[in-house]
Structure formats: structure tokens, C-alpha cells
Amino acid sequence: MSAARDRQIDALRRRRPRDRLLRGSVALLLCACAGAWLFGGFDFADAWSPRRLANLARFAREVVPFPLQGQPFDPAVAWHWLTGILLDHGLSAMLATLAIAIVAIDLALLVATPLAVAAASNVTSPRPFSIGGPAPRGQAVAARLLVELARGALICLRSLPEYVLAFLLIAVLGPSPWPLVLALACHNAGILGRLLAEVVENVDERPLRALTAAGATRLQVVACGVTPLVLPRALLFFCYRFESCIRDATVLGMLSVSSLGYWIDEYRTRMQYDDFVLMILLGSLLVFCGDLGSAWLRSSVRRAT
Amino acid sequence: MIARAASPRAAPFGRRLLLLALLALFGLLAALHLRLSPQDLIPSRAGLDLALRFFARAWRPALTSEAHFVPEGTPPLLIIGARAAWSTLVFAAAAMGLALPLGLLLGFFASTAWWADRAPVTGGGMSRRWRQVGLPLLYLATRALIAFLRSIHEILWAVLLLAAMGVSELACVLAIALPYAGTLAKIFAELIDEAPRDAALALRLAGATDLQVYFIALVPRAAADLITYSFYRFECALRSAAVLGFFGFPTLGLEIRQSFRSGNYGEVWTFLYLLIAMVATFDLWSGAIRRRLTR
Numbered sequence: 001m002s003a004a005r006d007r008q009i010d011a012l013r014r015r016r017p018r019d020r021l022l023r024g025s026v027a028l029l030l031c032a033c034a035g036a037w038l039f040g041g042f043d044f045a046d047a048w049s050p051r052r053l054a055n056l057a058r059f060a061r062e063v064v065p066f067p068l069q070g071q072p073f074d075p076a077v078a079w080h081w082l083t084g085i086l087l088d089h090g091l092s093a094m095l096a097t098l099a100i101a102i103v104a105i106d107l108a109l110l111v112a113t114p115l116a117v118a119a120a121s122n123v124t125s126p127r128p129f130s131i132g133g134p135a136p137r138g139q140a141v142a143a144r145l146l147v148e149l150a151r152g153a154l155i156c157l158r159s160l161p162e163y164v165l166a167f168l169l170i171a172v173l174g175p176s177p178w179p180l181v182l183a184l185a186c187h188n189a190g191i192l193g194r195l196l197a198e199v200v201e202n203v204d205e206r207p208l209r210a211l212t213a214a215g216a217t218r219l220q221v222v223a224c225g226v227t228p229l230v231l232p233r234a235l236l237f238f239c240y241r242f243e244s245c246i247r248d249a250t251v252l253g254m255l256s257v258s259s260l261g262y263w264i265d266e267y268r269t270r271m272q273y274d275d276f277v278l279m280i281l282l283g284s285l286l287v288f289c290g291d292l293g294s295a296w297l298r299s300s301v302r303r304a305t
Numbered sequence: 306m307i308a309r310a311a312s313p314r315a316a317p318f319g320r321r322l323l324l325l326a327l328l329a330l331f332g333l334l335a336a337l338h339l340r341l342s343p344q345d346l347i348p349s350r351a352g353l354d355l356a357l358r359f360f361a362r363a364w365r366p367a368l369t370s371e372a373h374f375v376p377e378g379t380p381p382l383l384i385i386g387a388r389a390a391w392s393t394l395v396f397a398a399a400a401m402g403l404a405l406p407l408g409l410l411l412g413f414f415a416s417t418a419w420w421a422d423r424a425p426v427t428g429g430g431m432s433r434r435w436r437q438v439g440l441p442l443l444y445l446a447t448r449a450l451i452a453f454l455r456s457i458h459e460i461l462w463a464v465l466l467l468a469a470m471g472v473s474e475l476a477c478v479l480a481i482a483l484p485y486a487g488t489l490a491k492i493f494a495e496l497i498d499e500a501p502r503d504a505a506l507a508l509r510l511a512g513a514t515d516l517q518v519y520f521i522a523l524v525p526r527a528a529a530d531l532i533t534y535s536f537y538r539f540e541c542a543l544r545s546a547a548v549l550g551f552f553g554f555p556t557l558g559l560e561i562r563q564s565f566r567s568g569n570y571g572e573v574w575t576f577l578y579l580l581i582a583m584v585a586t587f588d589l590w591s592g593a594i595r596r597r598l599t600r
Contacts, residue, residue, distance in 0.1 A: 021594070022594060029539065032394075033402030033405065036399035040395045040399055041395075042475070043474070047470065052473070055469070055470065056469055056470060059468060099336075099339045100335070103332055103336050106329070106332035107332075155588065158584075159544075160577070160580075160581065161547060161580075163551065164561065164580075167551070167562075171565075172352040172356040172359075173345065173352060174349060176341075176345040177340075177341055177345075178341065178346055181339075181341070231321060235324075247456070247458040248458065251458045251460045254460070277465070280457060283456070284457055300320070301320060301324060
């Protein structure tokens with residue numbers, strides 16, 4: 001009896017759907033990753049040479065705060081050093097970084113929402129949410145064109161790394177917070193728009209059909225029907241991009257004056273590695289705070305719905 | 306008598322409207338703090354000139370080198386661009402080759418699905434003390450490590466590793482691999498925890514150990530999402546590898562920075578288009594994969 005069962009299971013297993021594109025792609029990716037290590041022409045032996053190890057040891061010595069170097073550890077001295085830096089420019093730089101991230105993500109949401117709705121093929125179509133049968137050819141083609149245009153705009157916004165965009169904008173606009181904000185807003189608008197468009201396309205259409213049958217226009221359905229349905233996911237993506245914005249705002253400051261990154265680059269140039277590492281850790285702390293804020297936001301919305 | 310369900314006291318303005326108002330308020334406060342003014346958006350004469358010259362070349366990217374003096378034996382511009390693009394791909398692949406195994410390992414310890422179940426423990430397993438004290442501690446420690454790895458941007462890791470190790474290809478690969486391993490671990494753990502546990506329950510009741518449950522019942526259930534996310538991370542690795550070129554590594558970012566500083570804006574657009582083409586191709590490919598997986 002169990003032999004027959006085994007044969008049944010074998011037959012099922014042989015008939016399972018096998019997707020060639022999927023398998024080929026995963027295999028290609030794994031081969032690329034392994035191949036890069038084996039054949040990429042990396043010379044990793046050089047990384048362990050005595051000169052580099054001596055450099056590493058020197059770096060480890062210089063990361064110790066300057067007043068404490070070569071002396072026994074004294075908490076009061078360390079505290080004095082820490083608060084000195086924080087009060088001087090550490091806290092204001094952290095606040096500026098946070099502010100840049102907030103403005104950038106708000107702008108990104110503002111731009112991404114209409115683009116996402118335009119890029120969602122179930123909303124932007126002559127027969128939204130599959131009501132009413134096939135549409136006249138001209139309207140269907142025009143709607144499809146609009147969807148592809150919106151998607152293309154989102155891809156363009158997304159493909160340019162924010163560092164490159166900020167680099168270009170600083171050359172044009174000079175040392176103000178605007179290049180950082182605009183670069184972050186553009187890049188994140190592309191990402192948020194794509195994520196939101198996917199969520200809108202996957203939404204449950206039945207309540208939306210009911211609204212449309214009751215006479216709502218497309219805009220009314222989006223505002224009152226789609227929004228509550230996609231809000232949990234949209235909030236999740238928003239919080240994820242906000243956290244990413246904080247990290248990017250820290251880094252983009254290296255190109256300009258406005259955030260933590262400026263001080264990181266400054267201390268790196270002066271080779272004051274203790275302050276350098278402290279600024280990096282402050283950026284890390286900022287990300288943790290952003291994480292906590294996001295968690296509170298999402299849980300408070302969850303409790304309300 | 307009709308029993309009426311108690312209706313919750315609805316707030317006059319819903320929590321969601323309050324949320325939007327809060328976002329707008331914080332945005333305005335942040336803009337005020339930074340002293341953002343529309344005047345700063347108006348570029349100076351020099352800036353405007355540069356912007357016009359730069360964007361004018363968007364329609365005519367350079368196909369040959371624009372420098373006045375080109376040393377003997379310099380390869381043609383498109384070959385330089387192709388080499389830089391290939392180098393970007395190799396760096397990204399090497400970084401993902403390090404980040405994927407590390408992410409899977411950390412994800413294993415950061416996931417609770419294989420040890421926190423309330424299913425009956427049928428012999429073959431760990432002692433109660435390990436399960437109640439040791440594993441939760443390991444879980445928390447892994448989560449802390451992941452959060453730390455993720456909180457530092459790959460550019461900051463690169464700067465840190467450059468200062469510590471000097472200019473080395475390992476610095477670039479590690480700078481991308483470390484935060485990506487953290488992100489992959491976090492997302493993998495979440496996907497595995499959220500995957501359906503029907504197979505896991507069945508295996509556990511049949512007497513499987515925790516490791517068997519994890520690898521046979523939990524990971525395959527979440528495999529589609531794991532693969533989708535890995536492709537997305539590879540695309541991000543491509544962008545990061547290109548940007549790290551600004552710091553001296555031999556990728557597209559280096560060529561962009563050098564051409565921009567020399568004022569050869571046509572060349573900058575050539576390399577930018579190469580970068581956009583590479584990322585967009587990968588994006589379309591991973592989109593096709595995702596559609597196959599979620600069918």
C-alpha cells in the first residue's frame with residue numbers, strides 16, 4: 001500500500017509546474033555571485049599584508065577618544081569629551097539630518113501618490129476595476145499609454161542614485177539644504193510610487209465596484225475606497241522609506257554643509273578618527289530613533305482601525 | 306427585543322486624518338528648522354549656466370572622449386564605460402555573494418518561527434532551559450547586531466573601511482555586504498515568521514526536530530518571497546556599487562565624478578545612461594520574476 005502511495009507522490013512531483021525563467025534566473029544570479037569571487041580578479045591576499053594590518057592597528061588606537069589616548073580610562077573625561085561634541089554641533093547636526101529626512105519623505109509622498117494612482121492599471125483604465133466589459137479600443141490604448149508613461153517616470157526617478165543627483169544639484173544650487181531634500185525626494189518618490197502602485201493594483205476590487213456602481217467618479221473611489229484599503233501597507237512602506245531617508249540624509253551631508261555627513265567628512269579629512277567614529281554612531285542612533293517613531297506610528301494606526 | 310451591537314465612539318476626525326495632518330505639520334516644522342526658502346531654489350548665474358550646459362547635453366551624450374588631450378593608448382569612451390559597468394556588476398555580485406549566506410545565517414537566528422511555537426514538544430529537541438532562556442537571548446543579540454549593521458549606510462561603511470584598511474577592493478565589497486546582510490537577515494526573518502505554518506505544524510507533530518522543521522517546512526513556504534526580495538537587493542547593490550565609485554573604487558561612479566569635474570558633460574550623460582540602462586534592465590527582469598512567482 002505505501003509503495004502505491006509513493007508512486008502517486010512521485011507522479012505528482014514529476015508533474016509539478018516548473019518555470020524555466022525562474023530556475024534559470026536564480027541559477028544565473030547564484031553563479032554570478034560565486035563567479036565574482038572566483039574570477040572577479042580580486043586580490044584579497046593584499047588585504048592581509050603586514051602594512052595593512054599595521055594600519056588597522058593604528059586606526060584602532062586612534063579611535064579611542066583623544067583625551068583618553070594612552071591614559072587609564074576615566075569616565076568623567078570621556079563624558080566631558082562626549083558632551084562637548086554633542087553640545088557644540090552634534091545635536092544640531094542630528095536635528096538637521098532628521099529635518100531633511102522629514103521634508104524629503106513628505107515631498108516624496110506628495111509626488112508619489114498621483115503617480116502611483118496613474119501607474120495602477122486597475123484605476124487608470126476606461127473601465128476601472130473591471131466593470132462594464134471591454135472598452136473602445138482608442139480609450140483602452142490611451143489609458144495604457146498613460147499607465148506606461150507613469151511607470152516610466154517612476155523608473156527614471158528611481159534609477160538615478162540620490163548621491164549622484166545631489167552631487168549634480170549642489171553644483172547648480174550651491175550649499176543649501178535644498179539639493180539634499182530634492183535629491184532624496186525624487187529618488188524616494190520613484191520607489192514609493194512603484195510600491196504604492198503595486199499595492200493599489202492588488203487591492204480587493206469588490207468594495208470599489210460597489211462604490212462605482214453607486215455612482216462615484218474614479219477620483220472619489222480612490223479617495224474614499226482605495227485609501228483605507230491600502231493604508232496599512234502604505235504606512236509600512238512610508239516608514240521603511242523614512243528610515244532609509246534618515247540614513248541617506250546622513251550620508252548626503254558629506255557633499256554639502258547641512259547634516260551629520262558634513263562633520264563625518266570633516267573629521268575624516270582631519271584624521272580625527274575618534275570624532276569620526278562618534279559621528280557615525282550618532283547617525284546610527286538617529287536611525288534607531290526613527291525606527292522607534294515608525295513603530296509607534298504604525299501601532300497607533302493599527303489600534304485605531 | 307433587538308440586540309444592538311455597541312458601536313465604538315467614533316472620533317470626530319478619524320485617526321487617519323490626524324496622521325496626515327501630523328505628517329504635514331512635521332514637514333512644515335522641519336522646513337522651518339532648516340530655514341528652507343524658495344529663494345534658495347533659484348540658482349545663481351554661474352549655477353544656472355552650468356545647469357543649462359549640463360542638461361543641454363542630455364540629448365547628445367558623448368560617444369567619444371571629449372577631453373582636449375587624450376593620452377596614447379587610452380581606450381575609446383564606450384569601452385571605458387563598458388568596463389566600468391562590468392566592474393560595477395562584479396562588485397555588486399561579490400557583495401551579494403557575501404551578503405546572502407550571511408543574511409541567511411543571521412536570519413535563521415533572528416527568526417522565532419522554529420522555536421517559539423506552542424506545538425507539543427515531542428522528544429528530540431533542546432532542553433527546556435535552552436529553549437526558555439538561551440534562545441531568546443540569542444534572538445535578541447542577533448536582532449541587535451542586525452539593527453546595528455543596517456543603521457550605518459554603505460557609504461559610511463565604505464568611508465570607515467577606507468580609513469581603517471586603506472584603498473582596497475575588499476573595502477568596497479565589505480561596505481556593501483555588511484549592511485545588506487543585516488537588511489537581508491531582517492527581511493528573511495520576517496518573511497519566514499509570516500509564512501504559513503501548516504507544513505511546520507504537520508512536521509512537528511510527526512516528530513521532526515527544529516532544524517528539520519526550519520529547512521523543510523518553513524523556508525520553502527517562504528521561498529517565493531525570499532527570492533523576490535533577493536533580486537530587489539541585487540538591484541540596490543548595483544546602484545550602491547556605482548555610487549561607491551565616487552570614493553575611488555573603479556566603478557561607474559568614478560567615471561562620472563571625473564568627467565563632471567573635467568567639465569565633459571556629454572561623457573557624464575553617457576555614463577549616466579549606462580547606469581540607468583543597467584538598473585532598468587535588472588528591474589524589468591526582476592519584475593518578470595516577481596510576476597511568475599506570485600501567479
